[in-house]
Amino acid sequence: MARSSRRRTDHVQPLKLAAETARSRSSFEIYDTTLRDGAQSEDVSFSADDKVLVAQKLDELGVDFIEGGWPGANPKDIEFFRQVKTVPLKHATVVAFGSTRKASNSVKKDPNIQALLAAETGTITIFGKSWPLHVTDALGISLSKNLELIGDSIEYLRSKGRQVFYDAEHFFDGYKMDPDYALATLRRAVEAGAQRIILCDTNGGTMPWEVRDICRSVRQTLDVPLGIHAHNDCEMAVANSIMALETGVRQVQGTINGIGERCGNANLCSILPNLQLKMRQPVLGEGMSRLREVSHFVAEIANLIPDKHQPYVGDAAFAHKGGVHIHAVQKNPATYEHVRPESVGNRQRFLVSDYGGRSGLLAKAEAFGISLDRDHAKVPELVAILKDRENAGYQYEGAEGSFELLVRTALGTHKPSFRLLGFRVIVEQSEGDQGPRSEATVMVQVGQDIEHTAAIGKGPVNALDHALRKALEKFYPELREVRLLDYKVRVLTASQGTDAKVRVLIESGDHKEKWGTVGVSENIMEASWQALADGIEYKLLRRDRPPSDPG
Known part of the structure; x- marks a missing residue:
């Protein structure tokens, strides 16, 4: 490649032949x-x-x-x-x-x-x-x-x-x-x-x-x-x-x-x-x-979503899901990685799924800073919970915030920051209205206090998100930093039509990092609540341990 040894001082450079600039x-x-x-x-x-x-x-x-x-x-x-x-x-x-x-x-x-x-x-x-x-x-x-x-x-x-x-x-x-x-x-x-x-x-x-x-x-x-x-x-x-x-x-x-x-x-x-x-x-x-x-x-x-499966630079380029793969890569990355991820600025990732088994669970727990060896009494229980929940439609590959909460709750090291007492969402459309109106009411308990709030939003999930934050921000002011960055809905049983079970994936973030959470239900609002609540819980969990990359 032709390389100039000096900083450009004039936008129009003198003509140089390739052989002279080698x-x-x-x-x-x-x-x-x-x-x-x-x-x-x-x-x-x-x-x-x-x-x-x-x-x-x-x-x-x-x-x-x-x-x-x-x-x-x-x-x-x-x-x-x-x-x-x-x-x-x-x-x-x-x-x-x-x-x-x-x-x-x-x-x-x-x-x-x-x-x-x-x-x-x-x-x-x-x-x-x-x-x-x-x-x-x-x-x-x-x-x-x-x-x-x-x-x-x-x-x-x-x-x-x-x-x-x-x-x-x-x-x-x-x-x-x-x-x-x-x-x-x-x-x-x-x-x-x-x-x-x-x-x-x-x-x-x-x-x-x-x-x-x-x-x-x-x-x-x-x-x-x-x-x-x-x-x-x-x-x-x-x-x-x-x-x-x-x-x-x-x-x-x-x-x-x-x-x-x-x-x-x-x-x-x-x-x-x-x-x-x-x-x-x-x-x-x-x-x-x-x-x-x-x-x-x-x-x-360019306002494009990065292709996670792109070779070398995609999020999935060095991601391992199968238990056999994870176990081998932990011993020697060359077993399933053709180059070092760091050589192109990428990173090795272990995905949490029912394919990963014990090795995947332990690798992800280590990434979260959770000390858990293969012989821990809770490991078989956690593997069984993970497989059952994925069979029910949960997916933790893009929702590792929910997975960390699941693991810490099973181990007894996480105490929920709030408890849901109930929520209601109303969507109203009247003749002549430019669009439907959405309003959500939430009742939660924090310690001995009960908070009952209502909020409106551009849609039912947006209204529910606003109402939940409104109820909790007086107890946890740091929630004002949290933003909902992405919201995805996947129909899991399309043959059942409007009775189908859905999976909701939500990406949240603050000024430091981003995290994903998941919810599954036949009711889209219930699935959305699960993912929203986990997103809040995960933010509050971060207060109790040093920041690390959950991916």
Whole structure:
């Protein structure tokens, strides 16, 4: 990877050839396109401020290039390039992205080309057509005219002192249709001065062995360093990227968490650890330990729920549920973990379930700071309780707050902070009302005191939550810190229709941590009460022991 040894003092850096800037930890360059291609994902919309925050995180992670957006496409990207000039990035180079000129414009009068220059980045990536189908059907021009667009655009940008990367859009499809013309587009780009040629699997339909063979063929034709840009429409983007790098391709492009148009782009959260931990290429160095942090940061900024099953960085990536697995991992993590979780900033987790048996129970109890050996008299009882409750529909994998309360209650080390005497929830809808009104009444006992309160809410569970807090906050002021973060309902016996048993999972949190609780009943309000009450009890339990990660 090209690494600059000095802090940038000017947003537009002097042009440097790849061979002259090879102060690299690895022979590979990491090119992130989260802020451009990733932003084209369904349900993702970054503001200019969001993009600056993500760019800073990517720089801290250690990527080489950050594709910031298409300055000729929208005002938001123009604003990003204006703002990012004031941000002192320590490592990464910000890149502007756009297309070759339009056939009807000269380069000097093409708005897209001029917008790329106005972004004032030292490096510019432009894309052009390498598939005859797109040249004739999409652009409606001749094959020779397309070569002219590629050459004119790159030559002009190079004359303005910019480093130029050329994205050969739909290259693999183009090569399979007409290899001579596809290669001719690349040669024209190189002749015009492009310093990287990126081979794009834009439709995401190429297989790994095709990528291997085509990349080898291109490398025999061109001397300029190559890149790979893969989409995930066949679930092959990561495999295709790794395969290309194995053939000698130097630059890999992708996005954090694999977000992108349609089925997404090549996922850097898989590619980067595969390169560093499997192929022994130190692409991030110590920055690899921040990979999970960056993955979750981008998901949060994009307002996406992190994929818990994502390799390397997902919550479930190093989670163990089966008792045999847990028992083995406690002896030697290598028995069921292909890398150390800490190497990518993740952690080992033991899930509580009826599959885990005694080993899972003891591992989770240890995580909670509960001293419990295998021969403890209560262990068989606790295993039996756990299996019975999971058979009844309870699930503790996402509700470990409820599980800790269950264990401590069975061991006799937890005394409930309050007792429910009764609750009532009313939902009323009158003609002409804009929406139904919800009101909850709760009666609880704390010590010798009985508190009877009522509250309204946006829905029945919200009203019940408000009423419970209102009743208890005078006794326990710290409950004012607690917020209900997530509420999920799962129907367990769908064939029974509205008589079905439901499981309610609630995630609560304060300014320090988050915890999950669960309730199960044929009555959704009863299930919700169980989960809400456990959430309160768990918060109060935390006063009696040092904070630790319940997960």
